[in-house]
Amino acid sequence: MSVAIIQQGSQITMHFALKLAEDQVVDSTFEREPASFVLGDGNLLPGFEEYLLGLTTGDKKLFEVPPEKAFGQPNPQNQQEMKRKDFPVDMPVAPGLMVSFADAQGQELPGVIDKVEGDWVTVDFNHPLAGKTLIFEVQILEVRPEVKDAD
Numbered sequence: 001m002s003v004a005i006i007q008q009g010s011q012i013t014m015h016f017a018l019k020l021a022e023d024q025v026v027d028s029t030f031e032r033e034p035a036s037f038v039l040g041d042g043n044l045l046p047g048f049e050e051y052l053l054g055l056t057t058g059d060k061k062l063f064e065v066p067p068e069k070a071f072g073q074p075n076p077q078n079q080q081e082m083k084r085k086d087f088p089v090d091m092p093v094a095p096g097l098m099v100s101f102a103d104a105q106g107q108e109l110p111g112v113i114d115k116v117e118g119d120w121v122t123v124d125f126n127h128p129l130a131g132k133t134l135i136f137e138v139q140i141l142e143v144r145p146e147v148k149d150a151d
Helices: 046-052
Strands: 011-020 024-028 035-038 060-065 079-083 098-102 108-117 120-124 134-144
Touching (some): 046 060
Antiparallel strands (some): 098 108, 108 120
C-alpha cells in the first residue's frame, strides 16, 4: 500500500495548534476532535496550506507563517473614527471591546474599539491577526488521496 502524500485535493485529518509569539495559543484541536478538510477547498489560509504540501500520515511539524501569507499587514484605512452618539446609549464603549456593524451589502463587519477620546471612538476593522506571524504546530493523522467525482 502506498503512502498518501498531501497535495491539492487531499483529504486531511489532523490536529493543529495556532499560536502567536510567546506560545500564546489562539486555537488548538489537540484537546478535542481533530480537524478534517480538503486541501485547496478555500477553508484554510493558502499560506498555511503550502506548508502542508508533501507531508504524510504521522508527520509532526512546526512552522511559522509570516503576515504576508496569513492575514496581511494592518491597513490604516481600516481604522474608522466614529461619533460616540452613533453607538447605542446603553453600550459600554471601551478599548478592546468587539463590536459588529453591517456593511453596505448587509454583511457583518466585526471591529475592535481601539480608543475613545471625548466624543470620538476609533474602531479597528483590520483582522485581529493582521500583522502577526502565526506559528502552527500540526500532527497529520490521516491523508487520503483526492476523491474524483464519479460522473
